[in-house]
Amino acid sequence: xxxxxxxxxxxxxxxxxxxxxxxxxxxxxxxxxxxxxxxxxxxxxxxxxxxxxxxxxxxxxxxxxxxxxxxxxxxxxxxxxxxxxxxxxxxxxxxxxxxxxxxxxxxxxxxxxxxxxxxxxxxxxxxxxxxxxxxxxxxxxxxxxxxxxxxxxxxxxxxxxxxxxxxxxxxxxxxxxxxxxxxxxxxxxxxxxxxxxxxxxxxxxxxxxxxxxxxxxxxxxxxxxxxxxxxxxxxxxxxxxxxxxxxxxxxxxxxxxxxxxxxxxxxxxxxxxxxxxxxxxxxxxxxxxxxxxxxxxxxxxxxxxxxxxxxxxxxxxxxxxxxxxxxxxxxxxxxxxxxxxxxxxxxxxxxxxxxxxxxxxxxxxxxxxxxxxxxxxxxxxxxxxxxxxxxxxxxxxxxxxxxxxxxxxxxxxxxxxxxxxxxxxxxxxxxxxxxxxxxxxxxxxxxxxxxxxxxxxxxxxxxxxxxxxxxxxxxxxxxxxxxxxxxxxxxxxxxxxxxxxxxxxxxxxxxxxxxxxxxxxx
Numbered sequence: 001x002x003x004x005x006x007x008x009x010x011x012x013x014x015x016x017x018x019x020x021x022x023x024x025x026x027x028x029x030x031x032x033x034x035x036x037x038x039x040x041x042x043x044x045x046x047x048x049x050x051x052x053x054x055x056x057x058x059x060x061x062x063x064x065x066x067x068x069x070x071x072x073x074x075x076x077x078x079x080x081x082x083x084x085x086x087x088x089x090x091x092x093x094x095x096x097x098x099x100x101x102x103x104x105x106x107x108x109x110x111x112x113x114x115x116x117x118x119x120x121x122x123x124x125x126x127x128x129x130x131x132x133x134x135x136x137x138x139x140x141x142x143x144x145x146x147x148x149x150x151x152x153x154x155x156x157x158x159x160x161x162x163x164x165x166x167x168x169x170x171x172x173x174x175x176x177x178x179x180x181x182x183x184x185x186x187x188x189x190x191x192x193x194x195x196x197x198x199x200x201x202x203x204x205x206x207x208x209x210x211x212x213x214x215x216x217x218x219x220x221x222x223x224x225x226x227x228x229x230x231x232x233x234x235x236x237x238x239x240x241x242x243x244x245x246x247x248x249x250x251x252x253x254x255x256x257x258x259x260x261x262x263x264x265x266x267x268x269x270x271x272x273x274x275x276x277x278x279x280x281x282x283x284x285x286x287x288x289x290x291x292x293x294x295x296x297x298x299x300x301x302x303x304x305x306x307x308x309x310x311x312x313x314x315x316x317x318x319x320x321x322x323x324x325x326x327x328x329x330x331x332x333x334x335x336x337x338x339x340x341x342x343x344x345x346x347x348x349x350x351x352x353x354x355x356x357x358x359x360x361x362x363x364x365x366x367x368x369x370x371x372x373x374x375x376x377x378x379x380x381x382x383x384x385x386x387x388x389x390x391x392x393x394x395x396x397x398x399x400x401x402x403x404x405x406x407x408x409x410x411x412x413x414x415x416x417x418x419x420x421x422x423x424x425x426x427x428x429x430x431x432x433x434x435x436x437x438x439x440x441x442x443x444x445x446x447x448x449x450x451x452x453x454x455x456x457x458x459x460x461x462x463x464x465x466x467x468x469x470x471x472x473x474x475x476x477x478x479x480x481x482x483x484x485x486x487x488x489x490x491x492x493x494x495x496x497x498x499x500x501x502x503x504x505x506x507x508x509x510x511x512x513x514x515x516x517x518x519x520x521x522x
Contacts, residue, residue, distance in 0.1 A: 049191030079467025088266030092448025127406025140164035145302035179368025209290035209313030401491030
């Protein structure tokens, strides 16, 4: 451990009353072997806004249509809550931008740490790159749907959606490139819109629409994919709800830009699942009770049943356009935060030499302390993925599934290792006051401020793993029992293919330069 870190941490621990929170954050980061190079511009409220608006659960439920259903949402919400508890415990232990691959390196046995950490890093790369691309794709097609709604003579083309996709990427790049306090203030403002927008849609929808019966909402199940059993249809239908909660680790990858990160990150994660879950469930019930002619909604020329439901409720194209614009605006602003998280995770993995071209992608611009090269390469990857839409309109479902599978597989790896460590007593409950290295590869493990002790921690950890296994399994399923080129889910090809390519890179190059999280010199 470099002497600079020892001095810094000793000062932080011995003179805690005389140093700022930022200095303590940097000292804790130093104990994990990382040099602070990003500016800590996020506080608790701004990162809460960031977390909540990344999830945009109620907006995702609106877009997802009736497939999620009440019981599917409750199942997913319970599973996501347990998963977020696990992520929060790990983020509290080691609040770094690396997230999952760093946690894997500190929890895994030394014999398999290097390869397992590397694969976990790539799973996170796959998940976040797909999540950002899916968000931009969704916004592009939502804008097309709005144009169809307001201009009946418009004929949407797939390449129109790609151009709109690129416009959303460009907007996200601009906000992310400015640096300073622009992004935190932007996220705080969007949190207000996220909450006000919920009521701006919920109130007119429930007031003006004809209401269905409770029997229809709570007892009648749809099997639009014509699966051989209702149970199978139920689990395949939960994918929409799972995606509505996607990106729960977003705040984790911003950890090195957050003050009091070991407490603020888990707090924002858990509050986001509570706030978004409550709002999402409320909006789901409203949509189901006010769905009107469901068959007509599913055949909407806009491509989105929720726009038809809004129109049936209000009887006004202008009113429907305003309500749908709120959802579209939230989607566009969410892409800004997704680009931030995706680029920070990519930057951190490059910093530890896990990505080809890591010398370039790990650079941070001195003027605004932003990993601009990682922001740009993430944007280019998304723009290239947008080209898939021109040749195959089913790209959204596949990208959505890759988003879930990549992120959830990375969660499963670290969740399984954490369960093993907590059952074998491998994590200390008290942090020493010295400057020793902790919570990184080969170092001593200590719990952070957020920790669920005892049997309850084990039960929730185990339930999270069960839920994630189910979620990943069904993300690879097609949306209907009779499969053709249009309904086939090719996400398994994308996920496994990327893993295979990363293994080839590992064999020929990364195994020589990647050692897990490196100990940086100050």
